[in-house]
Amino acid sequence: MATALAVVDYSKSLVGQKVKVKTNPYGGQCVALIDHIVQHFTEGEMNLAYTNAKDCLAKAENEGMEVIYNNPNDPDLIPQEGDFVVLHFGPSDPFGHILVCVSADRNGMVTVEQNIDGYSDHNQNGINDQLEIDGGGYTRNYSRNYEGVIGWFRLPYDSLNQKKEEEENDMITISAPGRGIALMMGGKFLPILHKDTPLTFWNQGVKHYSLDTATFDAWQGKAEKSTLDDTTVNKLIAGLKK
Numbered sequence: 001m002a003t004a005l006a007v008v009d010y011s012k013s014l015v016g017q018k019v020k021v022k023t024n025p026y027g028g029q030c031v032a033l034i035d036h037i038v039q040h041f042t043e044g045e046m047n048l049a050y051t052n053a054k055d056c057l058a059k060a061e062n063e064g065m066e067v068i069y070n071n072p073n074d075p076d077l078i079p080q081e082g083d084f085v086v087l088h089f090g091p092s093d094p095f096g097h098i099l100v101c102v103s104a105d106r107n108g109m110v111t112v113e114q115n116i117d118g119y120s121d122h123n124q125n126g127i128n129d130q131l132e133i134d135g136g137g138y139t140r141n142y143s144r145n146y147e148g149v150i151g152w153f154r155l156p157y158d159s160l161n162q163k164k165e166e167e168e169n170d171m172i173t174i175s176a177p178g179r180g181i182a183l184m185m186g187g188k189f190l191p192i193l194h195k196d197t198p199l200t201f202w203n204q205g206v207k208h209y210s211l212d213t214a215t216f217d218a219w220q221g222k223a224e225k226s227t228l229d230d231t232t233v234n235k236l237i238a239g240l241k242k
């Protein structure tokens with residue numbers, strides 16, 4: 001389930017790693033961490049593919065995420081846990097910065113962020129890692145005030161969870177006399193071979209349908225098409241129209 005708390009927990013689990021995405025050749029950039037988290041929770045449906053941190057509010061808006069623009073004159077307008085916060089330090093700052101808000105109050109935020117330092121040389125070749133392929137920095141716990149914060153955005157939790165629910169509803173178990181029991185998932189027939197397995201699904205809210213053997217066999221793919229005669233089908237359809 002995608003929740004703000006899940007985003008925070010997942011972000012914390014990445015601390016100490018250099019988190020990268022395929023679309024960013026510069027390795028552990030601040031935005032690569034956020035891109036990875038967004039892709040993780042949306043199963044790849046949303047991303048921040050090559051966007052500089054400072055442009056991520058517009059990108060997030062395009063992707064359909066909720067975006068809040070900061071008003072520095074309103075000290076009560078602060079990000080929530082799990083929000084992705086965008087910083088931009090004026091026109092001389094070419095890239096900006098982005099981070100995960102763990103918690104926030106009027107004075108500042110506890111965060112998880114990657115590549116905090118402008119300069120690093122983890123591979124010790126004397127060249128700033130930021131300028132190197134596979135460069136960047138590591139994900140760290142941090143805290144800061146709201147200097148440079150231009151806004152924040154968050155995952156569309158409601159629609160993500162609704163979609164998940166619909167996917168789960170797309171799953172049923174079926175049985176028929178002498179045929180055992182099977183899982184139907186997205187139109188696919190998957191036999192269930194262990195007596196404990198149906199309970200696992202039912203405990204997750206998967207519904208069960210007891211079918212006749214002919215329908216069961218058809219769903220399993222043993223029959224190419226329904227073999228109900230026209231008279232019966234027409235009677236059924238007539239019944240529907242009532």
Ligand SMILES: [Ca+2]
Binds near residue numbers: 126132
């Ligand atoms: Ca280097």
